Amino acid sequence: MAVDREDATSGILNALLFHMPTDVNAIAWSARLLLLAILTLWGIKFILSPIASDAAMSSFWHLVNLPFHEAGHIFFRPFGRVMTSLGGSLMQVLMPAICLLVFLIKTRDPFAGSFALWWMGQNFIDLAPYINDARSLRMPLLGGNVGSHSPYGFHDWEFILKETGLIRFDHTIARLSHVVGAVLIATALFWGGFLLFKHYQILRTRSPQ
Template sequence: MIPRPAALHPAHPWAFWTFLTALALLTPGLLHPQTWSFLSGVDLIFHEAGHVLFMPFGETLYLMGGSLFQVLLPLALAGVFLWRGEGVSCAALLLWTAQSLGNVSVYVADAQARLLPLLGDDPDSHDWWQLLGSWNALAASHTLGNLLWFLSIVTALAAVWTAYIGTRFGSTGGRNA
């Protein structure tokens, strides 16, 4: 097991306001995840990488792997910063996780209509159309998409709280590590 750092310094007092500025810039993407942003392009890269990483584990995980990896990567990195006691860095990665969840929510909700532009020209290559169709659950695509969007908002609120705690009480959340 890797030892946790013995002592961590508090975050800079201006870090929370910097975080809130970043949140304000990302808010349109969080509230309207169907809009394209720089992070959407980053998500797309990790989405496609997820398909490659999950390919050996069968068709279901291959199809889900893109969406899973684009959300789990920033979430895992947030966990690393949380473990290290770096609240503001954790919060920034939670914001990315929230934005990515929002993108996935749009993709899932589009499963029935398949109107989103995909990398290929074939609308039948839509991951969530294939998944939900194979489970006879296409009718649930909007409900599932709305649930993921709700989780993205909850994750964004958790990011704000994490940034606040990280700056108000120092990186360790008020405790020595």
Template sequence: MRAERWQTITKLELIGFGIGFPLFLGLVWASQPGFVFLLDHANLLFHEAGHPIIGLFSQRLEPYGGTIGQLVFPVALAVSFWRKGQALPFAAALIWFFENWLNIAHYMADARALQLPLVGGGDHDWNTILSHWRLLAHDTQIAGVVKTSGWIGIVLAAVWGAWRGWANRGGPEVRSEFTEWR
């Protein structure tokens, strides 16, 4: 991918990302496991909206609607930032996307235990889904893989953002044609 694909990143954006990411990590650590304050409140909202929307199209897919719902919004944001060439907002949207995986893993790991309080007290999505695929006995293992993948995604997105931030930093000098075409 050519560097020119991405807009120049200002110092202010870089500082925002440099402060924002540690703040995000602090929030994850300070929150109860699997439910990050504010961020997962928003995710829950998209989750709950996802069920009836997907349910409109297919009753069979309705149990998946919550998970799809909470992933669709960060993906849509990421695509939009990617198209605009805004590297750091793109990285932030990816971090949010992968933070959702931690939240999903937490719910998934509860498929047999059924200890989590459910909004509306309805069916347990992952109990339904994993039972259907005869994977219920592996709920915590699968959740472990999802959680680890989520963290890997978060770290990769952050490292990519930091690297992009460095590569596309706006210097005080105007970049010459020569460096652009190198």
């Protein structure tokens, strides 16, 4: 029975992660290949950029992530001050995770799911400099202030790590966030590349000889 359950679970995951369309449009496939190439170059840049650099915080993706971060503070406000501060970072990660589930379960589009996974990884890398700044408090924040000139609690990760007694581990947690992001981005790129290769095989079989 246990083996049957494992086989059933494996079959469901395979169907979700590697669902193949019955037909592939050549133009759509080419557009996705171009998108994958852009995400690969972008992902390599994020992965190789030092945490202390402003590569993640000054990128286009930071502007995409910021509204979700701010919305997270509002959404998690009923759960207390620590969760209110943590909610911004949580929402950055939860939003692409929700998109990933929608793409896999609702729209049955695992390539779009690979993009959502890439976005999730980028969010972890986006958060790393903020976490890393928890003690130095030099990073510019919303409103133009830096953490050292702001009231206690304005810098999310200073407040989170001090309130939980983990402030001395800020650099370690930041590096962990960056590594998780790098692994997710790399996984997403390999996943997307594999899917496009399988789509190309379908495209070839459908093309006139």
